[in-house]
Amino acid sequence: MKTFTHRVSGTECLIHFPETDNDVAGFTEFLARNTNRVLGLDTETTGLHIYGAEFRCRLVQFGSETEAWVLNVERFSLYVRAALADRTKQWVAHNAPFDLLVLDRLGLASLADLGPRVFDTKILAHLCDPRMEHEGGTGLGLKPLSAIYVDQNAEDTQAGLYKIFRSEYKATKETGWALIDIDHPVYVRYAGLDVIYACRLLRELGTLIKGNGLSKLAHWEHRVQLITTAQMKRGLLIDVGYTTNLVGELTAEADKFKDVAARYGVENVNSNAQIIAALQGMGEEWSEKTDGGAPSVGKDVLLPMADLDRDWERIEARDPNPVADAVIRSKRAGKWSKSYAQAMLDRRDSNDRIHPDVKALAARTARMSISNPPLQQLPSGDWTIRRAIIADPGNLIVACDYSQVEMRVLAALSGDPALLAAIRSGEDMHTFTAKLVYAAAWPTMSDSQKARARKLCKAVGFGKVYGGGAVTIAKQTGAPIADVKVAIAAYDKTFPGIKAYGRRLQRAANFGGHEVVTPFGRHLPLDRDRAYAATNYVVQSTARDLLAKALIDIDEAGLSDHILLPVHDELIGQAPIADAKDFVHELGRLMDSTFKGVEITSDPEVYGESWGAGYGCKRDDAGTCRVDTDHPHHYGYAHAA
DNA sequence: AGGCTCGGCCAC
DNA sequence: AAACGTGGCCGAGCCT
Numbered sequence: 001m002k003t004f005t006h007r008v009s010g011t012e013c014l015i016h017f018p019e020t021d022n023d024v025a026g027f028t029e030f031l032a033r034n035t036n037r038v039l040g041l042d043t044e045t046t047g048l049h050i051y052g053a054e055f056r057c058r059l060v061q062f063g064s065e066t067e068a069w070v071l072n073v074e075r076f077s078l079y080v081r082a083a084l085a086d087r088t089k090q091w092v093a094h095n096a097p098f099d100l101l102v103l104d105r106l107g108l109a110s111l112a113d114l115g116p117r118v119f120d121t122k123i124l125a126h127l128c129d130p131r132m133e134h135e136g137g138t139g140l141g142l143k144p145l146s147a148i149y150v151d152q153n154a155e156d157t158q159a160g161l162y163k164i165f166r167s168e169y170k171a172t173k174e175t176g177w178a179l180i181d182i183d184h185p186v187y188v189r190y191a192g193l194d195v196i197y198a199c200r201l202l203r204e205l206g207t208l209i210k211g212n213g214l215s216k217l218a219h220w221e222h223r224v225q226l227i228t229t230a231q232m233k234r235g236l237l238i239d240v241g242y243t244t245n246l247v248g249e250l251t252a253e254a255d256k257f258k259d260v261a262a263r264y265g266v267e268n269v270n271s272n273a274q275i276i277a278a279l280q281g282m283g284e285e286w287s288e289k290t291d292g293g294a295p296s297v298g299k300d301v302l303l304p305m306a307d308l309d310r311d312w313e314r315i316e317a318r319d320p321n322p323v324a325d326a327v328i329r330s331k332r333a334g335k336w337s338k339s340y341a342q343a344m345l346d347r348r349d350s351n352d353r354i355h356p357d358v359k360a361l362a363a364r365t366a367r368m369s370i371s372n373p374p375l376q377q378l379p380s381g382d383w384t385i386r387r388a389i390i391a392d393p394g395n396l397i398v399a400c401d402y403s404q405v406e407m408r409v410l411a412a413l414s415g416d417p418a419l420l421a422a423i424r425s426g427e428d429m430h431t432f433t434a435k436l437v438y439a440a441a442w443p444t445m446s447d448s449q450k451a452r453a454r455k456l457c458k459a460v461g462f463g464k465v466y467g468g469g470a471v472t473i474a475k476q477t478g479a480p481i482a483d484v485k486v487a488i489a490a491y492d493k494t495f496p497g498i499k500a501y502g503r504r505l506q507r508a509a510n511f512g513g514h515e516v517v518t519p520f521g522r523h524l525p526l527d528r529d530r531a532y533a534a535t536n537y538v539v540q541s542t543a544r545d546l547l548a549k550a551l552i553d554i555d556e557a558g559l560s561d562h563i564l565l566p567v568h569d570e571l572i573g574q575a576p577i578a579d580a581k582d583f584v585h586e587l588g589r590l591m592d593s594t595f596k597g598v599e600i601t602s603d604p605e606v607y608g609e610s611w612g613a614g615y616g617c618k619r620d621d622a623g624t625c626r627v628d629t630d631h632p633h634h635y636g637y638a639h640a641a
Numbered sequence: 642a643g644g645c646t647c648g649g650c651c652a653c
Numbered sequence: 654a655a656a657c658g659t660g661g662c663c664g665a666g667c668c669t
Contacts (some may be wrong), residue, residue: 093665172642172643172644173643173644185647266667268664270649270663270665271664271665271666271667272648272649273665290648290649291647292647292648293646296648296649296650297648297649298648298649298650299649299650331649332650332651334663334664335649335650335651335662335663336651336666337660338660338663339650339651339662339663340651343662359660362659362660363659363660364657365658365659367653367657367658367659367660368656368660369661370658370660370661370663371662372661373661373662374651374652374660374661374662375652376650376651376652376653376660376661377650377652377653377654377660377661377662378651378652379651379652380651380652381652391651406653453659462657463657465657465658466658466659467656467657467658468656468657468658469654469656470655471655471656471657471659472656472657473657476657529656530656530658531656532655532656532657533656533657533658535658536657536659537658537659539658540653540658540659543653544657544659551667552646567652567653568652568653568659568660569653570653609661630666
């Protein structure tokens with residue numbers, strides 16, 4: 001037995017690393033001594049890619065507030081299994097989904113059995129302060145949280161480990177975890193301290209949560225997280241043949257335009273300095289700057305220079321600049337190839353499934369985020385990337401998205417009568433608002449004027465939700481700034497409740513802790529110099545919570561196995577071909593709800609065999625996908641069925 | 642050479 | 654008076 005001592009906020013703690021059967025008897029006694037306590041649980045693994053071929057779990061740690069047991073999994077898996085199988089026991093982990101999936105993957109405990117018995121201090125910390133460290137918040141990492149809530153001198157053992165990875169193992173932050181000796185004293189101490197900190201964090205944060213009336217919300221978030229953790233485990237099926245081919249096509253496209261750019265002196269299309277030099281050398285002039293003050297060469301600048309609008313269609317306003325054109329095309333193809341298509345191939349498991357990292361409680365507003373790969377931000381103007389994700393054999397991909405959920409939430413919260421009427425009318429919401437805003441002129445307006453008015457009102461509506469002003473809306477719509485200002489003024493006059501609601505929120509924030517409290521009881525801190533974001537925070541957060549509530553309702557209806565992913569205001573799922581239509585309508589019924597008297601409605605849709613089928617991919621049955629003739633620039637693909 | 646920030650761009 | 658919100662992730666380029 002190796003035993004280490006460590007002081008945590010003045011108390012001497014013990015960290016045990018058993019090496020023989022005799023030693024591990026002490027672990028059994030430790031469990032028996034702590035039958036009615038929530039104990040800390042953590043794992044140390046070879047890396048973060050749980051479903052990769054090389055992945056192994058090296059240590060599983062258990063601990064109280066003063067004592068940790070660090071178990072070598074290879075040596076003591078029987079003890080690990082037995083401890084976790086005890087249904088009378090509850091645990092606390094920091095970022096529980098990771099450890100739950102590790103233990104589940106390696107057969108040490110099943111997610112369904114252990115999941116409901118694990119508290120997550122990361123959830124509690126997010127409810128207390130959802131801000132990252134760089135935003136002035138506590139952050140969500142175990143180390144900074146421990147330093148704030150447990151022990152000012154909480155040791156940054158992780159930083160110490162990284163040093164050892166480099167100096168003793170010639171390894172990096174990523175590779176060191178697999179290489180460090182399993183009984184290295186710094187490693188074992190780090191492993192043991194984590195469970196002790198998690199235990200203490202639970203006590204401190206638990207007190208705060210209770211004291212602030214957040215217990216119910218905390219319980220609710222644990223349920224939501226368990227549902228998204230099951231989604232991570234299930235994963236999504238990749239069409240490897242299609243995706244491999246797509247990587248090839250996109251890489252070829254990127255190379256083709258890279259060569260064009262090179263002919264004009266831009267050897268590297270990712271070098272902004274080269275792009276600036278080439279464009280200036282050709283006599284181009286523009287005024288957009290980056291935050292750092294350098295000339296900006298983003299899409300805002302390059303698309304118009306290439307005579308392209310935001311949909312990449314020719315404007316016919318000038319001769320396209322060949323450098324601008326080549327750079328944006330090469331960069332886009334390169335990004336799509338690397339960040340999306342290749343990322344899916346790299347992350348797939350032995351069954352061709354990807355298991356994205358779903359953070360159920362991520363943004364300051366509680367919005368969810370998905371990474372590895374980033375499935376919430378796959379290109380949507382074109383089906384080619386989404387086509388890579390396919391339903392399980394015999395199933396179809398379905399989706400159900402909320403209809404203008406943020407505008408509906410804004411109407412419900414502000415109580416603006418005209419906005420409520422616009423929603424209750426059942427008519428297209430933006431047309432209805434345009435009619436109200438341009439009431440006097442509307443009967444004499446031409447169809448194209450009406451269409452322009454609708455577009456402008458839609459943009460102004462988004463501006464209300466996001467807090468955007470006239471300049472931004474003008475840039476987005478291409479409408480003259482004067483027209484936008486007139487539209488905003490008319491909009492504000494038509495829907496005075498929206499501004500009044502924002503003022504109410506900001507006034508209330510100035511009296512309290514400079515935060516807004518959402519209808520779901522979430523406390524969201526405001527930045528001093530961005531109080532105008534109050535409306536956006538409440539609206540975005542409430543929309544997120546409505547979707548989270550739907551996830552729970554769907555789970556209680558026994559349909560969770562069919563849900564693949566949440567994407568902010570929609571759910572992606574799959575169901576057997578014959579049942580897909582019925583299933584997605586049931587999904588819609590479960591998602592539909594009433595919020596403060598306002599109908600929250602959804603739009604159920606059966607996509608097809610791939611996610612791309614919902615984005616214009618015409619025929620993807622039997623593994624064949626044809627070019628969408630309405631959008632001939634899209635990439636076509638077909639392989640033998 | 643690894644770690645970091647910035648600029649850029651994808652989504653809702 | 655006006656103020657566009659929330660994320661993930663890549664390559665370049667600077668710092669240690």
